[in-house]
Amino acid sequence: MREKEFAKDLIDYAYKGASSFHAVKTSVDILEKEGFKELKLTDKWDIKQGGKYFVTKNSSALVAFEINSDKVDEEGFRIIASHSDAPCFRIKPNPEMVSEKVYLKLNTEVYGGPILSTWMDRPLAIAGRVAVKSDNILKPKEVLVNINKPLCIIPNLAIHMNRNVNSGVELNKQVDMVPLVSIVNENLEKDGLLLKEISKEISIPCGDILDFDLFLYEYEKGCLVGLDEEFISSARLDNLAMAHSSLYALINSNNSKGINIFVMFDNEEIGSSTKQGADSNMLKNILERITISLNKTREEFFTSIYNSFIISADMAHPVHPNRGEKHDPTNRPVINKGPVIKINANQKYTSDSYSISVYEAICKEAGVPCQKFVNRSDQAGGSTIGPISSTHLDINSVDIGTSILAMHSVRELGGVNDHYYAYKSFLKFYGI
Numbered sequence: 001m002r003e004k005e006f007a008k009d010l011i012d013y014a015y016k017g018a019s020s021f022h023a024v025k026t027s028v029d030i031l032e033k034e035g036f037k038e039l040k041l042t043d044k045w046d047i048k049q050g051g052k053y054f055v056t057k058n059s060s061a062l063v064a065f066e067i068n069s070d071k072v073d074e075e076g077f078r079i080i081a082s083h084s085d086a087p088c089f090r091i092k093p094n095p096e097m098v099s100e101k102v103y104l105k106l107n108t109e110v111y112g113g114p115i116l117s118t119w120m121d122r123p124l125a126i127a128g129r130v131a132v133k134s135d136n137i138l139k140p141k142e143v144l145v146n147i148n149k150p151l152c153i154i155p156n157l158a159i160h161m162n163r164n165v166n167s168g169v170e171l172n173k174q175v176d177m178v179p180l181v182s183i184v185n186e187n188l189e190k191d192g193l194l195l196k197e198i199s200k201e202i203s204i205p206c207g208d209i210l211d212f213d214l215f216l217y218e219y220e221k222g223c224l225v226g227l228d229e230e231f232i233s234s235a236r237l238d239n240l241a242m243a244h245s246s247l248y249a250l251i252n253s254n255n256s257k258g259i260n261i262f263v264m265f266d267n268e269e270i271g272s273s274t275k276q277g278a279d280s281n282m283l284k285n286i287l288e289r290i291t292i293s294l295n296k297t298r299e300e301f302f303t304s305i306y307n308s309f310i311i312s313a314d315m316a317h318p319v320h321p322n323r324g325e326k327h328d329p330t331n332r333p334v335i336n337k338g339p340v341i342k343i344n345a346n347q348k349y350t351s352d353s354y355s356i357s358v359y360e361a362i363c364k365e366a367g368v369p370c371q372k373f374v375n376r377s378d379q380a381g382g383s384t385i386g387p388i389s390s391t392h393l394d395i396n397s398v399d400i401g402t403s404i405l406a407m408h409s410v411r412e413l414g415g416v417n418d419h420y421y422a423y424k425s426f427l428k429f430y431g432i
């Protein structure tokens, strides 16, 4: 069954995408296999009609595109935007800490907004990027590292010492969330233990490792769940599910009009305001460079922009089976009943009647059901890349996403059919 195969492929993709760097690397591997060519931001571009290209930024954001025709000034860009990062724990510098003279722990800080308690009592592995010495001090070499072993764990406090644990207990990020990594004997040198482990993993001497961006991730892989395997239980569904479905839609689309763009920003979970985030000119600059390389004028760049459309694809909230009262009384999306259009009066989402009609029409043509989400009026809710991206690129945009339960848990829960529906709607969009 295609839906289940596609969902299993997502589980693999999300597992390989253990950090934003790995999410980009996993996507790049897929694109290269499909004949997409890499462009460098530092080189001059020479792109051709019919060409398929990709470019990375900071190794943690990715833009891939296909030049269907050279009339982008009339036919525009069709853009689907997602993000590569997920809430997690980042390892601090000098991370080794010892308690009781024997417990070796790793000092971490929280990245984004995870549900902290879900990270406890689960084997955790480490992945990210290491900066390595090169001949040019301004350009250190980057090496990705994924220590895919159950290396550490954050143990809960026993209920006997924490009688209120089931009525809600505050977790202190510096006290309760520090992972245990080993038992050391007193004579053992604790300093640099992590560095030694990294050095072993990437076969580069400790002395050549300059710095690192390392994160914890859940060691166990996701799986399909349910009587009929109708659910997807996995880490990082937010937002690798949207990245996965839009990536395959880009690859499998067949169009002779305009330019199809896949973009995966980094740092959505911490507000997007980084050079590789949606609150930068990264995408705008890349779109302009594409038009320059196709010998278009700046005026034609602007007509390209205003003939374009963005689907900002991030996850949505279905009605919770145990907590229905938390949701809007009349807009009640559920899992496996189609992608969800996200709407907010204060424009925390970009959707408006114009862009909603466009996405609804796309779904209709694709034979995909779709639903609507609005927060309960007394709940603040979240935001996403759409509104932030719109402050740099004033293109018509809709915010949509498949719905997942337990958003920002170490294990989120989505629907097998929804994932395929999203893919079908993206495929239709890229084919218009």
Ligand SMILES: [Zn+2]
Pocket: 083, 238, 239, 268, 314, 315
């Ligand atoms: Zn997200």
